[in-house]
Amino acid sequence: MQRYPFVLSANLHGGELVVTYPFDMTRTYWKAQELTPTPDDGVFRWLATVYATANLAMASGERRRCHYDDFTRFGNIINGANWHTVPGSMNDFSYLHTNCFEITVELSCDKFPHASELPEEWENNRESLLLFMEQVRGGEGGQRHRGVRGAPNTP
Numbered sequence: 001m002q003r004y005p006f007v008l009s010a011n012l013h014g015g016e017l018v019v020t021y022p023f024d025m026t027r028t029y030w031k032a033q034e035l036t037p038t039p040d041d042g043v044f045r046w047l048a049t050v051y052a053t054a055n056l057a058m059a060s061g062e063r064r065r066c067h068y069d070d071f072t073r074f075g076n077i078i079n080g081a082n083w084h085t086v087p088g089s090m091n092d093f094s095y096l097h098t099n100c101f102e103i104t105v106e107l108s109c110d111k112f113p114h115a116s117e118l119p120e121e122w123e124n125n126r127e128s129l130l131l132f133m134e135q136v137r138g139g140e141g142g143q144r145h146r147g148v149r150g151a152p153n154t155p
Contacts, residue, residue: 001098008136009102010051010129011090014113016106017058018071019048024080024089024104036081038095047135048077048103054128057108066109080104103132 001009021044026034038044052058058076071078080086094102105128108121 001094001100005098006094006100008047008133009090009094009100010132011102011104013104013106014108015111016066016069016071017055017063017076017109018069018074018083018106019052019058019077020080020083020091020104020106021045021048021077022080022089022091022095022102024086024092026081026085032085033083034081034085035079037079040095040101041079043101044103045077047101047132049075050135051103051105051128051132052076054131056124056127064109 021041022038023036025036026032027036028034052075055076057063063072069083080089080091086092089104091102091104094100105125107125110117113121
């Protein structure tokens with residue numbers, strides 16, 4: 001990532017239905033949960049919302065809780081450390097060391113879905129993935145970028 005700088009990235013997990021964004025580590029050492037926004041919190045919230053609102057499972061009115069947390073009250077997005085702290089996460093590394101805006105997408109309540117469930121999981125996430133990737137693209141007819149863009153690569 002340092003050699004080929006990315007602008008936007010997502011790491012995909014299972015076991016919950018939520019999109020998290022940096023920072024993933026609390027500022028207060030002894031706290032397990034603490035809101036730790038970045039200076040780009042608005043952009044991260046936008047990116048997470050783009051994914052969550054297009055995700056069929058997250059956006060479903062009939063959606064069930066996966067475990068104990070009810071992420072629907074937050075729009076199915078949350079600051080990573082406000083959920084649980086993860087020291088050294090990819091989200092934080094990407095943002096701090098490569099200037100890449102990375103989110104974590106918890107794709108499904110099931111950590112290890114059966115092969116027969118994969119087509120449905122794909123349908124739940126296909127449009128979300130495409131819309132997420134489109135956030136780096138400029139608008140039609142010379143409109144401005146949507147908020148995330150990279151600088152030209154210099155040798």
